[in-house]
Amino acid sequence: MSPPRHLIIGGGLAGALLAVLLARRGHRVDVFERRADQRVRGYEGGRSINLALARRGLAVLQDAGLGEAVLQRAVPMRGRQVHPLDGEPSFLPYSRNDAECIWSVHRGRLNHLLLDAAEAAGARVHFHHRLGLVDFDARRAEIIDERDRRVRWIDFDALLGADGAGSALRNAMQGHADLHPEIAPLDHGYKELEIPPLPGGGFRIEREALHIWPRGGYMLIALPNTEGTFTVTLFLPHKGRMPNFEDIETAAQARAFFQQAFPDALALMPAFEEGWIGHPTSSLATLRLRHWHLDHRAVLVGDAAHAMVPFHGQGMNCAFEDVAALDRLLVAHDDRAEAFAAFEAERKPNAEAIQTMALENYVEMRTSVDDAQWRLQRALELCLAERHPGRFVPRYSMVSFTRTPYALAFERGQWQRALLVDATRGIDDLAQVDLATVDARIIAELAPLAAESPEPPL
Numbered sequence: 237m238s239p240p241r242h243l244i245i246g247g248g249l250a251g252a253l254l255a256v257l258l259a260r261r262g263h264r265v266d267v268f269e270r271r272a273d274q275r276v277r278g279y280e281g282g283r284s285i286n287l288a289l290a291r292r293g294l295a296v297l298q299d300a301g302l303g304e305a306v307l308q309r310a311v312p313m314r315g316r317q318v319h320p321l322d323g324e325p326s327f328l329p330y331s332r333n334d335a336e337c338i339w340s341v342h343r344g345r346l347n348h349l350l351l352d353a354a355e356a357a358g359a360r361v362h363f364h365h366r367l368g369l370v371d372f373d374a375r376r377a378e379i380i381d382e383r384d385r386r387v388r389w390i391d392f393d394a395l396l397g398a399d400g401a402g403s404a405l406r407n408a409m410q411g412h413a414d415l416h417p418e419i420a421p422l423d424h425g426y427k428e429l430e431i432p433p434l435p436g437g438g439f440r441i442e443r444e445a446l447h448i449w450p451r452g453g454y455m456l457i458a459l460p461n462t463e464g465t466f467t468v469t470l471f472l473p474h475k476g477r478m479p480n481f482e483d484i485e486t487a488a489q490a491r492a493f494f495q496q497a498f499p500d501a502l503a504l505m506p507a508f509e510e511g512w513i514g515h516p517t518s519s520l521a522t523l524r525l526r527h528w529h530l531d532h533r534a535v536l537v538g539d540a541a542h543a544m545v546p547f548h549g550q551g552m553n554c555a556f557e558d559v560a561a562l563d564r565l566l567v568a569h570d571d572r573a574e575a576f577a578a579f580e581a582e583r584k585p586n587a588e589a590i591q592t593m594a595l596e597n598y599v600e601m602r603t604s605v606d607d608a609q610w611r612l613q614r615a616l617e618l619c620l621a622e623r624h625p626g627r628f629v630p631r632y633s634m635v636s637f638t639r640t641p642y643a644l645a646f647e648r649g650q651w652q653r654a655l656l657v658d659a660t661r662g663i664d665d666l667a668q669v670d671l672a673t674v675d676a677r678i679i680a681e682l683a684p685l686a687a688e689s690p691e692p693p694l
C-alpha cells in the first residue's frame with residue numbers, strides 16, 4: 237500500500253515544520269505555499285520580522301534535530317528593559333536562573349531553515365501555489381498557480397491547514413464541519429520600525445533584552461536581531477480619544493507623537509520617517525473555533541486554528557507544539573479521524589488558555605510594568621519562586637521556560653496571582669510581607685509542578 241498523501245496548505249512556520257516531521261515518517265507530503273520561495277527572492281518582510289522563541293518551541297525544534305541551527309541565528313533575551321517616559325531605563329530579569337531566557341529569531345531565516353529541512357526529508361514544496369476550493373467528497377483540492385492562474389485538481393488523503401489566520405482551508409471546511417468561527421478583533425493595531433546598528437557596527441541599546449516603552453494605553457517594544465538592528469513595534473489604538481493611528485496622518489505627525497511619547501526611542505531611529513511611511517499599519521485578532529478538523533479528511537494547525545494577539549510571544553511556539561502533537565498522534569492512532577479528534581481534544585484547551593493569557597499580557601506590558609504595586613508583586617513572585625522551586629513557578633516562567641501545558645499554567649497562574657495580590661495589599665515593601673503565612677498557603681494548596689512536562693511516550 238502506498239503511504240497516505242498529505243497536502244499541507246501553507247509553507248510558513250507551522251507548515252514547513254509539519255512537512256519535516258511527516259516526510260521523515262515516510263508520508264507523501266506536498267506543501268503548497270502561495271508566496272514565492274523566499275530563499276531565492278529574499279525575505280519580503282511582512283509582519284513581525286523577528287519573533288520570541290520560548291523553551292517549548294525550542295524543545296520541539298530540538299526534538300526535530302534543528303535546535304542548534306536555530307540558536308546559532310538567535311539572540312537571547314534575559315529580561316525586560318523598561319524605558320519610562322522620565323528617568324533611566326531599568327532591567328527586570330525574567331528569572332534568577334541565567335539559563336531561563338527567550339530567544340529572538342528572524343522569521344525569514346527560521347522559515348528558510350525549516351523549508352530546507354522539509355525538502356531534505358523528502359517533502360515537495362510548491363511555491364506560488366494557493367489553495368482555492370476543496371471537493372471533500374471526491375477528496376480533491378483546487379490548487380491555483382499564482383503566476384499564470386492555471387488550476388489543477390489534486391487528489392489527497394488528508395488536507396493539513398497551516399495557512400495562517402486567513403486560512404483558505406478553514407473557509408472551505410466551513411460548509412462541512414461545525415467550525416463556528418469567532419473572530420475578536422483587537423481595537424489596537426501595530427506598525428513596525430527599525431533601530432539600525434551603530435555606524436561602526438554594534439547594538440545601540442542593551443542587546444540581550446526585550447525593550448518596552450510602556451505608556452498606559454499603548455506601548456512600543458523592540459527585539460534584537462543578530463546583525464545589530466532592533467525590530468521595533470508600536471502598538472496603538474486604531475482610533476479613539478488617546479493617541480491613535482487614525483489621527484496620525486503624516487510622518488511629521490508621527491515624529492511629533494514620538495517626540496512627546498518615546499523621545500529616547502526616536503533618537504535611535506535616524507530613518508524614522510522612511511520607516512513610518514514604508515511599513516503598513518496592521519490589525520490583530522483572536523480566532524476561536526468550535527472544531528479544528530473534518531473527520532479524517534482535514535485538520536487545522538497554528539494560526540489557521542487559533543490566531544492570537546502577540547503579547548505573550550507564543551503564537552509560533554503554540555503552533556510548533558501543535559505540529560509535534562499532531563505528528564505524535566498520527567503515529568499513535570491507526571485511524572486518522574481518531575488522531576485528528578485526539579489532536580483537537582489535546583490542543584484546543586491549551587490554545588484557548590494561551591489566547592486568554594496573551595490578551596492579559598497586553599495590559600501587563602503596557603501598564604503594569606511601570607506600576608509600583610505590580611513591581612512589588614513581581615519581586616514577591618521571584619522571592620517565592622526561590623523559596624518554593626518547582627512549586628511556585630511564576631506564570632510567565634511556566635509559559636516561557638517550561639513545557640507545562642498552557643491550560644495548567646493558566647489555572648495555577650490565577651491561584652498565584654490572587655495570592656500575590658492578597659499578600660501585598662496595603663504594603664509597599666517586600667520586607668513587610670507575612671512570609672510565614674504565604675509559605676504555609678503555598679505548601680498546603682499548591683501541588684509541586686512536574687519538573688518538566690515531557691511529551692507522552694509513543
Ligand SMILES: Cc1cc2nc3c(=O)[nH]c(=O)nc-3n(C[C@H](O)[C@H](O)[C@H](O)COP(=O)(O)OP(=O)(O)OC[C@H]3O[C@@H](n4cnc5c(N)ncnc54)[C@H](O)[C@@H]3O)c2cc1C
Pocket residue numbers: 245246247248249250251268269270271283284286287288289365366367368398399400401402403404405426469537538539540546548549550551552553554555
Ligand atoms: C506582530 C506579531 C508579532 C509576533 N510575535 C511572536 C513572537 O514573538 N513569538 C511567537 O511565538 N509568535 C509571535 N507571533 C505569532 C506568529 O507570527 C504566528 O503565530 C505564526 O506565524 C503562526 O505560524 P503559521 O505557520 O500557523 O501561520 P503563518 O506564519 O501565517 O503562515 C501561513 C502561511 O500560509 C501561506 N498561505 C496563506 N494562505 C494560503 C493559501 N490559500 N494557499 C497556500 N498558502 C497559503 C502564507 O503565505 C504563509 O506562508 C507574532 C505575530 C505578530 C502578528
